Amino acid sequence: MAVILHLLSCLLGLGSWIAINGVWVELPLLVPQTPEGWELPSYLSLLIQFANIGPLTVTLIHKFRPGCLREGAVISGILAVGIASCVLLAFLWQETSWVGTTRRSTALLCLIFFLSLVDCTSSVTFLPYMTRLGPNYLISYFIGEGLSGLMPALLALAQGVGVVSCELTNRTEPNGSYVPGNLSAVYQPARFPAWCFFLFLSVMMGLSLIAFIILHKTPKEQRNQEAGKGKGQVRRESGGRAVEQKPMMAEDEPETQMTNQEIRKCSTREKVFIYLVLVWVNALTNAVLPSVQTYSCIPYGGRVYHLAATLAAIANPVACGIAVHLSTRNLLAVGALTVIGSGLxxxxxxxxxxxxxPPLLGGNTGGLLIVRIYTLVQGHI
Structure with missing residues (x-):
């Protein structure tokens, strides 16, 4: 039963950011078929920022109307909106309409906003729910959250999106003379269309909803019982009274000292530093760098952009998995990592x-360098 509960927690984490991560890695296939062109990633970054109205609203309701929101209904509603948006996106993403004097991908942009709203709001709903559920299940949730970037990236690699080649277009005049043409970009067809990719995202979101319903319906006593297994064993004395017997540990005293260090309160200066780092890192990874990704990668070719977007999506969950086992509370180390990531x-x-x-445009060096830096910066910060 414990394994099932951990699997359900992982599936819930999978639905937290899989939709927007999926849209990012699918952009090389969407861009050539949308009127926004390579401005689409900038629109996507803006929509994600506007979608922060969701977590802000939830936070204000909890502040001024505590107990007004039912946790189970809110999370189920969020996941249901995500499923519906992914399904609609599969069939409507190519629909356009006139906005003023410009043609826009209105359906695509509107549905991306709803997906952003779902994923942003999950940060202030899923995580508090898992925190109350138990620390053991929280680790499984973070593993699933990491997979929310890995799975769409692997699927995009299998799909082969963004593969482009340059072909020389020649033409023959009516008088029979041969006229050499110019090089033009020809996008290779993907192995399966975008609507299949979006339906895959909807299935993943559906699995996340089913996992949450089962997890939420599991009795609290049973969850606590499964979470407590392994922490201590129960032995029975001769009188039949159950007594908890903790496993023998040679490091009991150092463990207590470490716990006392971890629970010490941070000073005001340390809190300010931590908040500034959070603001800076989130601004870089969620707003600044994604909005300029096309400008920094496209000069080196569509394949470079595709690899940068996909490998960066893979690097983030891998780094999160490493951080679970190599976590540090040393603020000096955190500052050093932030400075290195900022340099990248x-x-x-x-x-x-x-x-x-940009420099190094002639050969493969520039493209390889920008792909490596995008991968490092997503896995580093």
Whole structure:
């Protein structure tokens, strides 16, 4: 039963950010068929920021109307909206309409906003629910959250999105003369269309909803009983009274000292530093760098952009999995990692500013370097 509960927690985490992560890695296939073109990633970044109205609303309701929101109904509703948006996206993403004097992908942009609303709001609903559920299940939830970036990335690699080649277009005049043409980009067809990809996302969101319903309906006593297994064994004395017998540990005293260190309160200066790091890192990874990804990668080719987006989506969950086992509370180490990640981000910004003629444009070195830096910065910060 414990294994099943951990699996359900993992599936719930899978539905937290899989929709938007999936849209990001699918962009190389969407961009050539939308009127926004390579401006679409910038629109996506803006929509994600606007969608923060969701977690803000939930936070304000909890603050001023505590107990007003039913946790189970809110999470189920969020996942249901995500499922419906993914299904509609599969069939309507190519629909356009006139907005003023410009043609826009209104259906695509509106549905991406709803998916962003779902994923952003999951941060202030799923995580508090899992925190109350138990620390053991919280780890499984984070594993599932990491998979929410890995699975769409692997599927996009299998789909082969964004593969482009340059072909020389020649033409023959009516008088029979041969006229050489120019090089033009020809996008290779994907192995399966975008609507299949979006339906896959809806199935994953559906599994997450089913997992939450089962998890929420499981009696609290049973969850606590399964979570407590392994922490201590129960032996019976001769009188039949059950007594908890903790496993023998040679490190009992150091473990107590470590616990006392971990629960000490942070000073005001440390709290300010932590909050500033959070603001800076979130601004880089969720707003600044995604919005300039096209400008920094496209000069090196569509394949480079595709690899940068996909491998970066893979690097993030891998780094999260490593952090679970190699976590640190040393603020000096956190600051050093932030400085290194910011330096990598500065290179990306420089390439975007110098676009469409960044350095190392002639060979493969520039493309390989930008892909590696995008992968490192997503796994580093």
């Amino acid at each position: 981000g500065s290179y990306i910004m420089a390439m975007a500013v110098l676009s469409p003629c």
